Amino acid sequence: MSLVHRRTLLARGLASGVAGAALPLFAIGTRPARAAAFSLKLANNSPVTHPQSVRQQQAADRIRQATNGQVDIQLFPNNQLGSDTDMLSQLRSGAIDFFTLSGLILSTLVPPASINGVGFAFKDYDTVWKAMDGKLGGYVRGEIDKRGLIAFDKMWDNGFRQITSSTHPIKLPSDLKGFKIRVPVSPLWTSMFQALGASPISINFSEVYSALQTKIAEGQENPLSLIQIAKLYEVQKYVSMTSHMWDGFWLLANKRGFSSLPADVQAIVAREMNQSALQERADIAALNGSVAGDLQAKGLVFVEVDKPAFRDALKQAGFYAEWKRKFGDQAWAILESEVGTLS
Known part of the structure; x- marks a missing residue:
């Protein structure tokens, strides 16, 4: 039946x-x-x-x-x-x-x-x-x-998402210029990394490891827990603690x-x-x-970043103004009522 x-x-x-x-x-x-x-x-x-x-x-x-x-x-x-x-x-x-x-x-x-x-x-x-x-x-x-x-x-x-790289540490927005970074299939992710000067590539998560292994992408961004569980440390060298978005x-x-x-x-x-x-x-x-220590033991190099510089870069690139228009005044007002002024 x-x-x-x-x-x-x-x-x-x-x-x-x-x-x-x-x-x-x-x-x-x-x-x-x-x-x-x-x-x-x-x-x-x-x-x-x-x-x-x-x-x-x-x-x-x-x-x-x-x-x-x-x-x-x-x-x-x-x-x-x-x-x-x-x-x-x-x-x-x-x-x-x-x-x-x-x-x-x-x-x-x-x-x-x-x-x-x-x-x-x-x-x-x-x-x-x-x-x-x-x-x-x-x-x-x-x-x-x-x-x-x-x-x-x-x-x-x-979790909060961090950027990993197989080529060089990401400390400032300028370090992302032309950087081939895997992002999920989502307009917001693509828009954000384009605003930061990177070259985002939309790939479903099931294909991330192979994309990094074959150098289709130089880096990716995910929470530390997923970087550990999916063993992305095997194909990446640096992790920059950007906490650039919560997902x-x-x-x-x-x-x-x-x-x-x-x-x-x-x-x-x-x-x-x-x-x-x-x-x-x-x-x-x-x-x-606990995961940070484990990832360091597995060879990932942790990199501290200038978070205000990244936020300023997004603002200067018009990222916040663009997404305020896309989400609409009502949604943006609710967001800013919770997190403070962005745009």
Whole structure:
């Protein structure tokens, strides 16, 4: 029986009072476990050992337990189901049910979703979570909803991003002139590095290692935790501590499919996934505290940078003015209310 058909039959049963549906769907925990009524797919682009994958699997396990085995969420980590753009397309069509994606990549469908990635906007995590759990995050979720997707309340942390290089240390904006840097498939990333004088190349994460290994790109930028987990230190020599943007993942659901689930199932899934998101944030914070020493031991040379010089370069290049126009006055006002004046 197809998933959609099973959903329809169960929903009808609930509406008509069949099979004890007058009670909450999974309130009767004494019944023997049966084959799952809802088999759902959750995809991400993180390695299986990344805290995101670990915590999502734990959430899936808790959801299965809380629903007496009736909701089975199968996790497909590490781009197993395709590139980010492939999986976003699958999510929209309903081929997969849930997908965690960077807001900066989601911006190809939902332009305001990249606003958290404005260069040098966030100074620390306190500022990030106040904004993304508050007004700025609420605004972006509303925009995502308009495109037929649902974004869960709590974003997952990907971290502040740092620049790595195989050729020379990046200390000042001038060091990026002509530098071939891999960036995700996102207009904001491309725009920022072009404003800094670099030559950005848009490549999906699944191809980053090989692009660096074959010198298609001289460098890339990612959080330290991902540089470690993806072993990018094997093909890079320097890491510049720019913290040039904060990036996080929205846990997205296909709106049509998620809304067809019984209300109590929706509540359980949202509760457990949001709990795991908070746990993953703590994991990344702990990982950031230990990963630098490990990367240094593996040969990466850490480089301190002049952050104000990079921010000034973006301002002088018109980067902030350009993105204020693109995001619009309302979105930009919400951002600046959280992080201070940029433009």
